[in-house]
Amino acid sequence: xxxxxxTFSGSPQPLGVTVTPVGINFALFSRHAxxxxxxxxxxxxxxxxxxxxxxxxxxxxxxxxxxxxxSGLPTYLRYGYRISGPMEPxxxxxxxxxxxxxxxxxxxxxxxxxxxxxxxxxxxxxxxxIPPLDNYDxxxxxxxxxxxxxxxxxxMHVRGFTQHPSSGCSFPGTxxxxxxxxxxxxxxxxxxxxxxxxxxxxxxxxxxxxxxxDEKLRNFWGYNPLSxxxxxxxxxxxxxxxxxxxxxxxxxxxxxxxxxxxxxxxNHTSEGGWDGPTTSFRGIDNPIYYLLDPKTREYLNFSGCxxxxxxxxxxxRNLIMxxxxxxxxxxxxxxxxxxxxxILGRDQDGNVxxxxxxxxxxxxxxxxxxxxxxxEAWDAAGLYQVGHFSSHHRWAEWNGKFRDDVRMFMxxxxxxxxxxxxxxxxxxxxxxxxxxxxxxxxxxxTSHDGFxxxxxxxxxxxxxxxxxxxxxxxxxxxxxxxxxxxxxxxKPAVLTLRRRRIKTMAVILFLSQGVPMLVxxxxxxxxxxxxxxxWCQDNAISWxxxxxxxxxxxxxxxxxxxxxxxxxxxxxxxxxFFEVNRPDMPPVGQTILWQALEPGTExxxxxxxxxxxxxxxxxxxxxxDPNFFxxxxxxxxxxxxxxxxxxxxxTGLCVWKKIIDTRQEPPADILAPDKAxxxxxxxxxxVVAMGCVVLxxxxxGKPEQPGKKKEIKRWDRAAGEDGPFLSNRRTYDSSKSLNxxxxxxxxxxxxx
Numbered sequence: 173x174x175x176x177x178x179t180f181s182g183s184p185q186p187l188g189v190t191v192t193p194v195g196i197n198f199a200l201f202s203r204h205a206x207x208x209x210x211x212x213x214x215x216x217x218x219x220x221x222x223x224x225x226x227x228x229x230x231x232x233x234x235x236x237x238x239x240x241x242x243s244g245l246p247t248y249l250r251y252g253y254r255i256s257g258p259m260e261p262x263x264x265x266x267x268x269x270x271x272x273x274x275x276x277x278x279x280x281x282x283x284x285x286x287x288x289x290x291x292x293x294x295x296x297x298x299x300x301x302i303p304p305l306d307n308y309d310x311x312x313x314x315x316x317x318x319x320x321x322x323x324x325x326x327x328m329h330v331r332g333f334t335q336h337p338s339s340g341c342s343f344p345g346t347x348x349x350x351x352x353x354x355x356x357x358x359x360x361x362x363x364x365x366x367x368x369x370x371x372x373x374x375x376x377x378x379x380x381x382x383x384x385x386d387e388k389l390r391n392f393w394g395y396n397p398l399s400x401x402x403x404x405x406x407x408x409x410x411x412x413x414x415x416x417x418x419x420x421x422x423x424x425x426x427x428x429x430x431x432x433x434x435x436x437x438x439n440h441t442s443e444g445g446w447d448g449p450t451t452s453f454r455g456i457d458n459p460i461y462y463l464l465d466p467k468t469r470e471y472l473n474f475s476g477c478x479x480x481x482x483x484x485x486x487x488x489r490n491l492i493m494x495x496x497x498x499x500x501x502x503x504x505x506x507x508x509x510x511x512x513x514x515i516l517g518r519d520q521d522g523n524v525x526x527x528x529x530x531x532x533x534x535x536x537x538x539x540x541x542x543x544x545x546x547x548e549a550w551d552a553a554g555l556y557q558v559g560h561f562s563s564h565h566r567w568a569e570w571n572g573k574f575r576d577d578v579r580m581f582m583x584x585x586x587x588x589x590x591x592x593x594x595x596x597x598x599x600x601x602x603x604x605x606x607x608x609x610x611x612x613x614x615x616x617x618t619s620h621d622g623f624x625x626x627x628x629x630x631x632x633x634x635x636x637x638x639x640x641x642x643x644x645x646x647x648x649x650x651x652x653x654x655x656x657x658x659x660x661x662x663k664p665a666v667l668t669l670r671r672r673r674i675k676t677m678a679v680i681l682f683l684s685q686g687v688p689m690l691v692x693x694x695x696x697x698x699x700x701x702x703x704x705x706x707w708c709q710d711n712a713i714s715w716x717x718x719x720x721x722x723x724x725x726x727x728x729x730x731x732x733x734x735x736x737x738x739x740x741x742x743x744x745x746x747x748x749f750f751e752v753n754r755p756d757m758p759p760v761g762q763t764i765l766w767q768a769l770e771p772g773t774e775x776x777x778x779x780x781x782x783x784x785x786x787x788x789x790x791x792x793x794x795x796x797d798p799n800f801f802x803x804x805x806x807x808x809x810x811x812x813x814x815x816x817x818x819x820x821x822x823t824g825l826c827v828w829k830k831i832i833d834t835r836q837e838p839p840a841d842i843l844a845p846d847k848a849x850x851x852x853x854x855x856x857x858x859v860v861a862m863g864c865v866v867l868x869x870x871x872x873g874k875p876e877q878p879g880k881k882k883e884i885k886r887w888d889r890a891a892g893e894d895g896p897f898l899s900n901r902r903t904y905d906s907s908k909s910l911n912x913x914x915x916x917x918x919x920x921x922x923x924x
Contacts (some may be wrong), residue, residue, distance in 0.1 A: 179225065182241035185232040187494070188278025189251070191305050192277055195243035200276060201487060202456050203236040203264055205919070207256035208241060211273050218524070224254070247304040250283055252276065255455055261446060265459035265469045275452040276300045277491060280401050280498070281312060281415060282372045287331070287345070287406040288390060288710070289376075300402075306502070308416060313423045315506055316431050317542050318363050319911035320568065320687060321611040321745045322733060325433065326362035327620060327716065328692035329393070330370060330407045337713035343409040354428045356721075359640075360695065360728075361735035364431040364544075366509055368620055369394035372402045374442055378708050380640030389640060393620065395511060396442035396477065397639065398451060400495040400797075415503075422504045431506035433544060434499060438492050439515035439551070444478030445471045455480075460487055463522055472522045474515050476552030477837065480747040483516045489530045497539050507544025509570075513561060514551040525556065535564040546614055559602030562785035571599055571613040571686065576651055578617050579628070582677050582862065583653035584808035587778040593766060596785070598685030600749045610746055617677050618694055623704045625677065625694035628652045629670040630659060635702030638709065641754050646705030654810070659702060669862060675730055675805065675834040675841060676864040682738045683802060683866070686851035695731035696720040726838025733842045735833075743789045743797045763788050771817035782813050782859075789869075798845075801867040805859040813856045819869045832866035835859075845870050 182197050189907055190197040198210055215580045227238050252275060257268035275282070279300030291569035302605040334341040334349030341349040350365070373394040380389045394404070408417035422432050443454050453461035463480040471479040482488050483810040499505045510516065517528040534545055549561035558572050572594045581588040594601055598610030601825045618625050623634075632654045655669045674697075681688050692698075693716045700706050706714045738744045740889070750764045765786040768775035775782075784805045789797025799819050805812040819826040834841055845868055851857065859865050 177242050177244045180241040180243070181231050182239035184237035184239050186278075187237070188276060188280070189300065189302055191247065191303060195241045196302055197239065197241045197246050198251070198276075198507075199237055199239040200456070202255060202257075203460060204264075204457055205238070205255045205257045205268065205519060207270070208238045209254040209256075209270075211252045211254055212245070213251075217362055239807060240564050245302065247302050249300055249302045250299040252299050253456075261458075262469050265464045267450065267454050267458045268705070269450060272450055272455055273299065273721060274450075274455040275398065277399070277452055277456070278401060278494070279399060282399060282405065284372055284405040284411065286411055287375065303415070308419055310419070310504065313426050313504055315504065315542060316426055316429065317506075318431055319611075320544060321609075321747055322739075323364050323431070323544070323611075323687050324362045324682075325364050325366050325614065325687065325689040325694055326357065326360070326591060327366045327368070327689055329368045329620065330404075331528075331710070332392070332714045333692055333716055334632065336712065336717055339716070339720040340718065346407055346409045347414075347417045348409045351421055351424045354424060354430070357430060358428050359425070361739060362430065362641065362734055364433050364506065365425065366433040366435060366689070367435055368435045369397065369511075370403055370407060370434060371400055372398045372404050372523050374398060374488075375710070377442065380708060382638050384638065384642055389521075390710040391708060391856040392710040392714055393707040395437055395707070396440075397437045398442050400436070400438065400491065401498060419503060426504070431544075432504075433507040433509055433546070434505050435509045435511060436495075436499075437511045438483060438495075439481050439510075439512040440475035440477045446471070448478055457487075460485055460920040463518070463520060466521065467749060474518065474522060474551045474553040474555070475512055480515055480518070480522070482520055482747055483530050483576050484519055484525065484528055489533060493533060493537065496534065496537070500539060500543055504545075507546065509546040509548065511548055512551045513547035514549055514555045516547075517557070517561070518557075531562050531567070532564065535562065535566040544568065544900060550577075559599070563606035563608075565608050565820045567608075567685065568612045568614050569602075570619070570689075571595075571601065571602070571615055573620075574599060574613065574615045574684070574686070575617055578677060578680055579651035581682075581781075583651065584674055584781065584806060584862075585912050586781070588806065588829070589780050589783045590776040592680075592806075593776075593783055593785070594685045596680065598717070598746070598749055603849040604749050609748060611687050614689050615681060615684055615686040616689040616691075617681055618691045619689070620691065621705070622647060623650055623702070624691065624698050624700055625674055625701045626697045627668075627702055627704070631702040632658065633702075634704040636705055637657075638703060638713070640708075646703075650704060654879045671727065672834045672860070673862045674727065676862055678734055678863045679802070679834065679866065680804070680833060682734045683744050683748075683800075685744070688738070690731075692716060693720075696728050697724040717912065726841070730836055730842050736831075737842075741788050741789065741797050741800075744802065765812075765817075767817065769813060772814050781805065781810075782812045782814070786817055798869040799826070800869075803857065803859045803867075805863050807861050809861050811858050811860045811863075813858055814865070816851055816853055816855045816857060816867065818853050825872045826869040828867040829870050830865060831859075831868045832864065834864045 184199050187199045208227045212223055227240055232238055232240050250272035254270045255268055255274055256270040258266045259268055260266045280303055281301040283299050283301050321376055331345040335345035341352045343349045344399045371556055373396045376388045376391040378391045403414040403418045405411040405414045408414040425432055443451055461482055463482050465472060516530050517525050520524050533666045545566055548563045548567045549557040552747040558569055561567060577591040577595050581592045599613045603612045631652055636643045636646045637644050655666050657663050657666045692697055697720050700713050703713055766774050767784045785802055787800045789799050803814045814829060815858045819828060830851050831845055831848045832842050851867055857865055
């Protein structure tokens with residue numbers, strides 16, 4: 173095609189495409205390319221009507237950056253690059269192929285087909301779009317900056333959230349579809365949605381088929397990025413304006429008081445290994461963008477997906493930072509969850525760095541100073557860094573130990589009481605040693621990866637045959653228990669136990685120190701029929717069934733009330749760890765008091781399945797929080813009797829109210845204090861197997877039954893007690909006798 177537009181040398185900065193009043197500037201990094209041609213006007217998937225403009229290395233190159241400026245070009249024109257250079261995959265690792273049109277890594281939009289449409293022509297999916305001058309009206313939208321300790325995260329998949337017909341949405345499976353459910357999200361009480369990958373990916377790349385139906389499966393989750401910038405076009409309602417529709421969603425969520433966190437994948441790309449497609453990075457400068465074995469030039473595969481990004485190379489670091497800046501500045505997102513973030517800590521040979529440059533850059537970057545940064549602190553090669561991913565106070569982490577310890581306690585494993593107490597108290601063993609806080613722990617029991625909460629109490633083994641890999645995929649160590657019968661059942665006792673276990677785990681999640689994360693649908697009993705790796709299930713297995721909201725409305729109510737309870741009381745959202753329980757500190761001066769079955773007693777031994785603790789409320793803005801007494805029974809088949817302690821001698825005369833009892837059916841399972849029954853000091857409360865009871869204090873001006881006295885035991889601490897990790901400054905010896913640690917003194921107290 174004849175060149176009809178004036179061309180100029182252009183500028184090497186910024187990288188990507190920049191629309192200016194005088195023209196459009198193109199800039200692309202490639203250190204080892206010998207020749208680059210800008211390709212404009214790719215018409216459609218399999219036809220070529222192109223304008224190809226060779227770049228002169230003398231006038232269109234500055235250092236390692238190739239650039240050109242063109243005047244008069246229309247916007248929304250497709251563009252890409254042909255890049256020539258050595259093809260030496262086994263020696264230098266270079267893999268140039270000028271027969272391909274290569275995607276600009278900085279492309280902000282990609283012309284993409286609708287969801288699951290044919291992508292047989294590689295050029296269709298690797299064409300960037302020249303954007304128009306950006307005049308989006310944010311209408312004054314600003315970041316919400318909700319404190320991390322006050323955050324409640326709701327993990328969701330954009331398509332799966334509303335794609336099911338039961339959603340009733342006019343725009344199912346899209347950013348607009350999320351907006352249609354904002355009233356539900358507000359009523360639930362969450363403060364942030366964490367969106368599974370929203371950057372462009374190829375869902376049709378999956379090669380597996382359902383062995384039962386022969387249906388071709390799709391990469392539903394999207395952890396195979398084509399781009400670190402471009403929002404997925406098929407997540408917008410018309411696919412023509414994904415940038416604007418994403419921004420509309422963010423703006424609408426912000427108006428509702430809900431932040432947006434992106435699950436972002438910088439650890440690998442969709443190009444995979446040498447047998448994968450070349451779409452972008454491999455064809456630009458393969459040994460710079462990826463980790464290669466220095467001898468064989470094979471891809472180092474710490475991601476489990478065929479390749480690993482060379483994240484600490486300066487060029488890749490800059491790309492990552494530019495992408496994060498763009499999402500924050502231009503798209504107004506509030507935070508990021510970094511998939512397989514431990515890969516960010518590896519050098520070009522795959523070794524683990526003690527102070528990874530990119531990890532520090534993200535934490536110290538001034539533009540990102542108010543964003544939430546969350547690490548999935550492990551990778552697919554076995555590196556597990558929970559508690560040690562970074563010493564920087566900015567980094568929060570998915571706390572996999574919280575997940576595992578709660579699951580083990582709640583399926584009746586022995587020896588879990590001390591570990592559970594440590595998790596409830598904020599995991600100081602993981603986060604206090606380097607000056608971090610309880611909110612650096614993102615607490616979760618389930619995530620997109622694994623069983624749903626309903627399946628966690630319904631299956632002992634994964635049910636992944638539909639994934640087409642003969643049930644070999646997915647984790648085998650689910651720490652689950654089917655509650656007495658596998659899968660769907662009509663047994664009343666089993667169903668009752670399952671409901672109780674779900675509610676008890678919810679209490680642990682939302683009343684623990686740290687930041688709770690809930691998976692979309694867990695609150696209303698979403699099931700994946702035992703599939704614990706539904707990455708390829710673009711169907712009813714993964715789509716939320718909104719009919720369950722009505723069917724399980726009692727459970728939804730329980731979650732809503734529980735979230736409200738957390739939000740109303742600062743004692744569940746501490747900004748620092750509990751003080752160390754010193755031998756010379758009387759119980760009255762402590763914020764948390766652990767108890768076995770009797771007041772003043774602790775038992776951390778192997779055979780114990782019960783735990784209770786008294787939380788003393790704090791004063792904020794002259795408003796006193798009440799106290800709470802929480803009783804947990806993790807035994808799979810036996811009830812436990814807990815003796816109710818005094819509320820707190822410091823706060824004056826109070827009465828206990830039983831606000832939560834997971835044994836009860838709705839609405840009696842969670843009650844407002846003014847509707848809840850009173851409980852007397854010294855009473856014995858029955859907590860059934862896998863159950864939980866929560867008491868809350870209510871102030872009383874005088875005893876309800878003056879003159880009624882009851883002698884109970886008060887226990888004072890002596891040296892050498894056992895217990896959970898409240899601080900890393902102490903360790904505990906669970907072999908010591910309980911009797912040597914306490915001394916009794918009788919006293920008299922008014923009780924109601």
